[in-house]
Amino acid sequence: MVLTKESEEFIANLKMYLMTSGKNDKEIEDIAEELRAHLEDAESRGKTLDSVTGGSPESYLKNISEEMKTDYFGVIKALPMFILLVAAYFITGSAIRGDLSFSLLKLIAFPSIAALGVAGYIFFFRRSSAQNWSAKRQMIAFGTIYVSLSAALSAVIFLDLFMLEPFYVPSRDVMWIIAAAGVAVFVISAIWSKTWITIILPLFLFGPDFIMHFMEVSEMRQLFISAASLYIGMAFVIVILFIQNKKQT
Amino acid sequence: MSSSQMLKGILDGCLLGIIGKGETYGYEMIEKLEIYGFRMVSEGSIYPVLMRLQKEGFVQSVMKESPSGPKRKYYTLTDAGKEEYQQFKDRWEALSHSVDRLVKEEG
Numbered sequence: 001m002v003l004t005k006e007s008e009e010f011i012a013n014l015k016m017y018l019m020t021s022g023k024n025d026k027e028i029e030d031i032a033e034e035l036r037a038h039l040e041d042a043e044s045r046g047k048t049l050d051s052v053t054g055g056s057p058e059s060y061l062k063n064i065s066e067e068m069k070t071d072y073f074g075v076i077k078a079l080p081m082f083i084l085l086v087a088a089y090f091i092t093g094s095a096i097r098g099d100l101s102f103s104l105l106k107l108i109a110f111p112s113i114a115a116l117g118v119a120g121y122i123f124f125f126r127r128s129s130a131q132n133w134s135a136k137r138q139m140i141a142f143g144t145i146y147v148s149l150s151a152a153l154s155a156v157i158f159l160d161l162f163m164l165e166p167f168y169v170p171s172r173d174v175m176w177i178i179a180a181a182g183v184a185v186f187v188i189s190a191i192w193s194k195t196w197i198t199i200i201l202p203l204f205l206f207g208p209d210f211i212m213h214f215m216e217v218s219e220m221r222q223l224f225i226s227a228a229s230l231y232i233g234m235a236f237v238i239v240i241l242f243i244q245n246k247k248q249t
Numbered sequence: 250m251s252s253s254q255m256l257k258g259i260l261d262g263c264l265l266g267i268i269g270k271g272e273t274y275g276y277e278m279i280e281k282l283e284i285y286g287f288r289m290v291s292e293g294s295i296y297p298v299l300m301r302l303q304k305e306g307f308v309q310s311v312m313k314e315s316p317s318g319p320k321r322k323y324y325t326l327t328d329a330g331k332e333e334y335q336q337f338k339d340r341w342e343a344l345s346h347s348v349d350r351l352v353k354e355e356g
Contacts, residue, residue, distance in 0.1 A: 051292055054293065063294070
C-alpha cells in the first residue's frame with residue numbers, strides 16, 4: 001500500500017533523526033518498518049499521521065529516540081575512517097597539483113573547521129528532520145553552512161599563503177605517495193560504506209588536476225576547469241542522491 | 250490532569266495485559282485497547298513503551314510477513330513479562346481500591 005506524502009516524509013525524517021542521533025542502523029530499520037506498517041493500517045482506515053504522532057512529530061521522535069540506546073561503539077568504529085576521509089579530501093588535491101605544504105596554521109585550522117562543519121551539518125539534519133523543514137528552509141540553512149565553511153577555508157588558505165612559512169614541504173615523490181594514499185582511502189571508504197559517492201566526488205574534484213598535470217594548460221584555464229568540474233561533480237552527486245531517495249520511498 | 254497523562258503510568262501494564270492474551274502487533278493492540286474503552290491521544294505512544302518492555306526483557310518480538318498487508322512485528326510475553334504483569338495486577342488492585350474508596354466517599 002502507498003502511504004500519503006506526509007507519512008512518507010515522517011518515516012524519512014524519523015530515519016534521519018535517529019541516524020544523526022547515533023542510533024544503531026538495524027534498530028532504526030526495525031522501528032521504521034514497524035511504524036510504516038502501523039501507518040498503512042491506520043491510513044487504510046481513514047486515520048491521519050496526527051493520530052499516530054499525537055500532532056507533534058518532534059516530541060514523538062524525541063520519545064522514540066530516548067528509548068533507543070545510542071550506539072557509541074558504532075560511532076567510534078566509524079570515526080577513524082571518517083577522519084581519514086576528511087583528511088584525504090583536504091590533501092589529495094594539493095598533493096596531485098604539487099603545492100602541498102604543512103604549516104602549523106593549516107594543521108590546527110583545517111581539522112577544527114572540518115569538526116565544526118560536521119557538527120553544523122549534524123545539528124542541521126537533526127533539526128530539519130524533527131521539525132520537518134520545507135525545502136526552501138533546508139536550502140537556506142544548508143547554503144549558509146556551506147558558504148561559511150568555504151569562507152573559513154579560504155581565509156585560512158589566504159592567511160597561510162601570505163603570513164606563514166610551512167614547516168614541511170614534501171618532495172614531489174612523497175606528494176605522489178600521499179596522493180596515492182588519498183585515492184586508496186576513497187576507494188576503501190566506498191567499499192566500506194557501499195556507496196559510490198566517495199569515488200565519484202573525488203574523481204570530479206581531483207581527476208582534472210591529475211590529467212592537467214600531464215598536459216600543457218595555462219594556470220588560469222586550470223583553475224577554471226577545476227572549479228567547473230567541482231560544480232558538475234556536486235550537481236552529479238545531488239542528482240544521484242535524489243534518485244536514490246526517490247527509489248527508496 | 251488529562252486521562253492520557255494518567256494512562257501514561259499504567260500503559261506499560263495494560264500493554265503487558267493485552268499481549269498476554271495472545272501474540273499481537275502494534276496496530277492490533279490499539280484496536281484491542283479501544284475495545285476496552287481506552288482512547289489513545291496518540292496511537293504511536295505505544296511504540297516507545299514496547300521498546301522499553303522489550304529492553305527490560307518482558308516481551309519478545311518477531312517480524313512476520315502477513316498474507317494481506319505489510320510485514321509486521323508480533324509480540325509475545327516472556328516469563329519475566331508474565332511475572333511483571335502479575336505484579337502490576339496486584340499493585341493496580343490495591344491502588345484502584347484506595348482511589349475508589351476515596352472518590353466514592355465524597356459523593
